[in-house]
Amino acid sequence: MADYILAIDQGTTSSRAIVFDSQVRIVAVAQEEFEQHFPNSGWVEHEPEDIWATTVRTCREAIVKAGLAADKLAGIGITNQRETTLVWERETGRPIHRAIVWQDRRTAERCAALKGAGHETTVTAKTGLLLDPYFSGTKVAWILENVDGAAEAAHAGKLCFGTVDSYLLWRLSGGAVHATDATNASRTLLYNIHEGRWDEDLLALLGVPAAMLPEVKDSAAEYGVTTAEILGAAVPILGIAGDQQAATVGQACFRPGMMKSTYGTGCFALLNTGQHAVASRNKLLTTIAYQLDGKTTYALEGSIFVAGAAVQWLRDGLKIIETAADTGKLAKQADAAQEVYLVPAFVGLGAPHWDAEARGAIFGLTRGTGRAELARAALESVCYQTQDLLEAMRGDWSDGASDGTVLRVDGGMVASDWTMQFLADILKAPVDRPKVLETTALGAAYLAGLKAGVYPGLNEFSDSWALDRRFSPQMAGETRARKLAGWRDAVRRTLTQ
Numbered sequence: 001m002a003d004y005i006l007a008i009d010q011g012t013t014s015s016r017a018i019v020f021d022s023q024v025r026i027v028a029v030a031q032e033e034f035e036q037h038f039p040n041s042g043w044v045e046h047e048p049e050d051i052w053a054t055t056v057r058t059c060r061e062a063i064v065k066a067g068l069a070a071d072k073l074a075g076i077g078i079t080n081q082r083e084t085t086l087v088w089e090r091e092t093g094r095p096i097h098r099a100i101v102w103q104d105r106r107t108a109e110r111c112a113a114l115k116g117a118g119h120e121t122t123v124t125a126k127t128g129l130l131l132d133p134y135f136s137g138t139k140v141a142w143i144l145e146n147v148d149g150a151a152e153a154a155h156a157g158k159l160c161f162g163t164v165d166s167y168l169l170w171r172l173s174g175g176a177v178h179a180t181d182a183t184n185a186s187r188t189l190l191y192n193i194h195e196g197r198w199d200e201d202l203l204a205l206l207g208v209p210a211a212m213l214p215e216v217k218d219s220a221a222e223y224g225v226t227t228a229e230i231l232g233a234a235v236p237i238l239g240i241a242g243d244q245q246a247a248t249v250g251q252a253c254f255r256p257g258m259m260k261s262t263y264g265t266g267c268f269a270l271l272n273t274g275q276h277a278v279a280s281r282n283k284l285l286t287t288i289a290y291q292l293d294g295k296t297t298y299a300l301e302g303s304i305f306v307a308g309a310a311v312q313w314l315r316d317g318l319k320i321i322e323t324a325a326d327t328g329k330l331a332k333q334a335d336a337a338q339e340v341y342l343v344p345a346f347v348g349l350g351a352p353h354w355d356a357e358a359r360g361a362i363f364g365l366t367r368g369t370g371r372a373e374l375a376r377a378a379l380e381s382v383c384y385q386t387q388d389l390l391e392a393m394r395g396d397w398s399d400g401a402s403d404g405t406v407l408r409v410d411g412g413m414v415a416s417d418w419t420m421q422f423l424a425d426i427l428k429a430p431v432d433r434p435k436v437l438e439t440t441a442l443g444a445a446y447l448a449g450l451k452a453g454v455y456p457g458l459n460e461f462s463d464s465w466a467l468d469r470r471f472s473p474q475m476a477g478e479t480r481a482r483k484l485a486g487w488r489d490a491v492r493r494t495l496t497q
Contacts, residue, residue, distance in 0.1 A: 002071060002072050002073060002074040003021070003022040003072075003074055003454050004019055004020065004021055004022070004027065004066070004068060004072050004073050004074060005019070005020045005073065005074060005075055005076070005077060005445045005448050005449045005452070005454060005455075006018075006019055006020075006059060006062065006063070006073050006075075006076045006077070006235070006445075007019075007020060007076075007077045007078075007079065007441040007442070007444040007445040007448070008055055008058075008059060008076060008077070008078045008079070008080075008168065008444070009079050009080075009243070009438075009440055009441040009444065010051060010055055010078070010079070010080045010081060010164050010165075010168060011080075011081050011243065011264065011265070012081045012084075012101065012102070012103070012264070012265040012266075013033055013034070013036065013265060013312075014031050014032060014033040014034065014054070015031070015032055015034065015051065015054035015055045015058050016029065016030065016031040016032075016058055016441065017029070017030050017031075017055070017058035017059040017061070017062035017063075018030075018062060018438060018441040018445070019062050019063065019065075019066040019068065019073075020441075020442070020445040020449070022454055022455075024442065024445070024446065024449070024455060024461075024464065026436070026438065027065075027066045027068075028062045028063075028065035028066035029062060029065070029438075030057075030058040030059075030061035030062040030065060031058060032054040032057060032058050033054075034046070034047075034050040034051070034054050035047070035050060036101075037098060040106070042104070042105035042106060042108070042347060043100075043104050043105070043106050044100075044101040044103040044104045044347070045098040045099060045100060045101060045104070046084065046098060046099040046101055047098055047099070048086055048088070048095040048098065048099050048167065049095075051099065051164060051167070051168070052167075052168070052171055055168060056230060059230075059231060060231065063231065063232075069232065069233065070231040070232040070233035070235055071232075071233040071235075073231075073233075073235045074236075074448075074449065074452040074453075074454045075235065075236045075237065075238035075239070075448040075449065075451065075452040075454075076172075076226070076235055076236070076237045076238065076239075076448055077237075077238065077239035077240070077241075077246075077441075077443075077444030077445045077446070077447050077448030077449070078165050078168055078169065078237065078239065078240045078241075078444060079165075079240070079241055079242065079243050079246035079440050079441065079443060079444035080163060080164035080165040080168070080184070080240075080242060080243060081101070081102060081164055081243060082102060082163060082183075082184060082187045082242035082243060082244065083102035083134060083135055083136050083139075083163065083187050083188075084099050084100065084101045084102050084136075084163060084164050085099065085100045085136045085139035085140050085143070085161070085163065086099045086161070086162055086163070086164065086166075086167045087140060087143045087144075087147075087150065087154075087159055087160065087161050087212070088159065088160050088162075088167065088170070089153075089158060089159060089160075090157070090158055090159060090160050090178075091158065093170065093171065093175055096143070096147050096150055096159065097143050097146075097147050099164070099167075100139040100142070100143070102134055103134075103265075103266075103305060103347045104133065104139065104347075105133045105347055105348055105356055106133065106139075106142060107133040107138035107139060107141070107142050108133045108348075108356040108357065110133075110138050110141070110142070111131045111132055111133055111138055111356065112356075114131050114138075114205070115131050119131065119205060122201070123189060123202065123205075124279075125279075126192045126193070126194070126199050126201070126202060127186070127188075127189055127190075127191060127192065127193060127199075127202070128186070128193050128277060128279075128285055128286030128287055128298075129187070129189055129285055129286075129287075130283065130285070130354055131189075132354055132356060133348075133356055134303065134305075134350070135187060135188060135189045136163060136187060136188040136189060136190070137188050137189030137190050137202070137206045137208065138189065138206065140161050140188075140206075140208055140212075141206045141207055141208060144207060144208070145207075151207070154208075154209045154211065154212045155209045155211065156211075157209075157211040157212070159212045160178050160212055160214070161208070161212040161213060161214070162178070162180060162214050163180060163184045163187070163188070163242075165180055165181065165184050165240045165242070166178065166179065166180040166184070166214045169223055169224065169237060169240070172224075172226045172227070172230060172237060173223075173224040173225065173226065173227065173237070174227040176224055177223060177224035177237075178214045178215065179214045179215040179216070179217055179223055179224075180214040180215070180216055180217070180240065181216065181217055181218065181219045181221070181240040181241055181242075181291065182196070182216055182217070182218065182219060182288050182290075182291035182296065183219060183240075183241045183242045183245040183246075183287075183288050183289070183290060183291070184240065184241070184242045185198075185214075185216045185288075186287050186288040187242060187287070189202060189206065190202050190203055190206070190208060190213070191216070193277060193286070193287070193288055193296070193298070194277060196216070196296065197216075198210060198213050198216070217240075218291045218292055218293065218294065219239060219240060219241045219245070219249075219290045219291050219292060219447050220238065220239050220292055220447040220448070220450050220451040221238070221239075221240075221451065222236065222238060222451070223236075223237040223238065223240060224236075224237055225237065236452070237448075238447070238448040238449075238451035238452055239444055239445070239446075239447030239448030239449075239450070239451060240444075240447070241290060241443060241444060241447060243262070243264075243268075243440050244262055244268040244270055244301065244440075245270070245287075245288070245289055245290055245299075245443070246439075246440045246441075246442075246443030246444045246447070247260060247262045247268075247270075247410055247411075247439045247440045247443055248260050248270045248272065248289050248290070248299065248443065249290055249442075249443035249444075249446055249447060250410070250436075250438075250439030250440060250441070250442035250443030250444075250446065251408045251410060251434065251439050251443075251465070252458075252461060252462040252464075252465040253270070253272050253289075253408065254272065254297075254458050254459075254462055255272060255274075256272050256273055256274035256276075257271070257272065257397070258271070258272045258408070259271045259272070259390075259393070259406075259407055259408065260407070260408040260409070260410065260439075261386055261389075261407055261408075261409050261410075262409075262410050262411045262439070262440065263307050263308060263382060263409065263410070263411035263412065263413035263414055264307065264308050264411045264412060264413075264440075265306075265307065265308050265309045265312075266303065266304050266305050266306060266307050266308075266309065266350075267303075267304035267307035267382055267385060267386060267411075268301060268302070268303050268304070269301065269302045269304075269386065269389045269390070269393070269407075270287075270289060270299040270300070270301050271299055271300045271301075271393050271397055272289055272297065272298075272299055273289075273298050273299055273300055273397060274297060274298065275295070275296070275297065275298070276298060277298040278298070278300055278396055278397060280300060280392070280396045281395060281396055282352050282392035282393075282395045282396055283351055283352040283353070283354055283392065284300045284301060284302050284351055284352060284389070284392050284393065284396060285300070285301040285302070285303065285351065286298060286299075286300060286301075287299050287300075287301045290447075292450075300393055300396055300397060301351075302350075302351040302352065302388075302389030302392060302393065303350040303351050304350050304351070304382070304385045304386070304389070305344075305345075305346075305347050305348065305349070305350045306344035306345070306346050306347065306360075306381075307382045307385075307411075307413060308324070308411070308412055308413050309344070309346065310342065310344040310346075310378040310381060310382065311324045311327050311378055311379075311413070312324075313344075313346070313378075314327065314374065314375060314378055318374070320371045320374065320375070321371070321375065324412065324413075325415075325416075326375070327375040327378060327379055327416070328379070328416040328417070328418040328419060330371055330372040330375035330376065331372065331375050331376035331379050331380075331418050331419075332418055333372045334372040334373045334375070334376040335368060335372070335373060338364065338366060338368060338369060338373050339364050339483070339486050340362065340363070340364040340365060340369055340373045340374065340376070340377040341362070341363045341364055341377060341380075341381070341384075341486055341487055341490035342360070342361075342362050342374070342377040342378050342380075342381045343358075343360060343361050343362075343363075343381065343490050343491055343494040344360050344378070344381050345358040345359050345360045345361070345494055346359070346360045349491075349494070349495070351388075351389060351392065352388055352389065352392040353388075353491070353495060353497075355495050355496055355497045357496040357497070358494050358495055358496050358497075359494075360494075361490070361493065361494045362374075362377065363486075363489075363490045363493065364486070364490075379413075379416070379418070379419045379422065380422060380426075380483075382413065382419070382423075383419065383422050383423040383426045383427070384426060384483075384484070384487040386407075386423060386426075386427065387426050387427055387484065388491075390407070390427055390429070406429065406430045406431075406432055407423075407427065407429060407430070407431050407432065408432050408434065409423070409431055409432065409433055410433075410434065410437055410438075410439040410440070411437070411440075414433050414437060415437065417469075417471075420433060420469075420471045421471050421474070423471070424471040424472055424473050424474075425473050425474055425475035425480060426475070426480060426483065426484065427473070428473050428480065429473065430470055430471065430472050430473070431470070431471040432467055432469075432470050432471075433467070433468045433469050433470075433471070434465060434466060434467060434468055435466040435467065435468045436466070437468075446461060
């Protein structure tokens with residue numbers, strides 16, 4: 001009986017494949033990093049072929065490690081870096097430009113012009129999003145305007161637009177399926193999240209032809225099957241969700257008021273608001289958490305552009321650490337008397353500030369500042385930004401995000417006990433770390449397994465969620481207030497708007 005699930009977790013800096021068994025336990029993992037391209041200041045690109053090749057190799061490796069044949073897979077779930085934008089030829093599958101990554105800021109001026117023309121109110125009302133270069137809509141518009149012949153080809157139906165999930169689905173199915181799920185569609189600036197459809201007014205505003213858009217389906221749905229030569233057998237693709245929504249599912253945040261935060265390259269906090277799309281008063285995003293059986297569950301989201309990327313900067317840019325794990329050790333050694341603040345606005349600031357022009361800054365440097373203090377400041381910056389998000393969510397969601405909020409966390413950074421304790425201290429709230437940290441892949445696997453009939457319903461899956469450790473606040477109130485005041489002053493000095 002085919003009762004294993006393969007989860008594809010295609011991220012910003014690496015592709016991973018994880019095989020889960022019928023008890024939702026990890027059987028095998030494969031991961032491969034790929035190159036980042038920075039052709040201009042604030043621009044970030046990926047080679048589409050790198051995304052594809054690393055995905056296929058890791059899938060094959062994970063299946064071999066699991067000791068399985070592909071015909072033992074009941075289905076595939078895909079989760080992906082959201083907003084990253086690809087355009088390819090419908091007939092050949094050839095991308096007409098590198099993928100423009102979610103971090104890319106090249107359309108900042110376009111967004112500012114649209115705001116200046118008074119369009120943001122309408123855009124936000126329809127999509128729950130803000131006019132920011134982060135989202136896919138202005139990226140695809142840029143490609144159509146800057147690649148010779150692209151606009152004409154798109155209008156003629158010869159081009160496909162998609163986020164990474166859609167591109168992988170297209171290639172896995174041998175070009176047979178051009179589709180996406182509601183969570184990824186909700187991040188494009190082109191999708192009306194209240195009416196569940198691509199919006200003609202938004203398409204006209206950005207000059208994106210409807211002919212190039214994918215079909216939008218539930219997060220657990222029959223998307224198609226892989227061609228047999230890719231994995232050795234034709235395997236059904238049964239689940240898709242953007243990475244942060246997949247993590248929300250993997251953390252079993254199915255009840256309104258439940259909140260999770262994922263710490264990867266960036267940090268993304270989602271608060272389940274149920275069937276009600278809450279309009280934020282604090283520059284948070286209203287988004288789709290997941291869509292099952294045609295029913296949409298909404299969330300409030302706060303997006304931090306730089307979390308783990310700050311640690312990567314210490315390693316690859318400053319070269320003051322060898323591995324990410326070094327930061328926690330160094331933070332423990334830092335001089336407590338020095339209060340150094342890193343505002344990691346390397347690609348602008350996300351929620352709740354949304355300042356695309358802001359750039360990174362460090363405050364509080366002394367002659368005594370060294371590796372340890374910079375490492376501590378990088379880790380603390382992630383926690384301070386999370387506090388900014390939680391405070392904004394509390395302002396928008398009176399029913400759920402009270403002082404009784406418990407934050408479920410996942411992602412690479414949560415392995416650091418030091419960071420999680422500081423997070424609990426600065427939030428003045430408990431932080432729960434699950435036993436299964438691969439919650440993004442777990443969410444994708446669960447969606448596929450749910451559709452395949454391998455995994456149980458939401459309530460039973462929620463009951464299986466297991467706690468590894470709860471971090472409770474320990475910091476003195478006066479210390480916390482002083483540290484937060486220093487952070488807010490540093491952010492104020494960094495903002496350009």
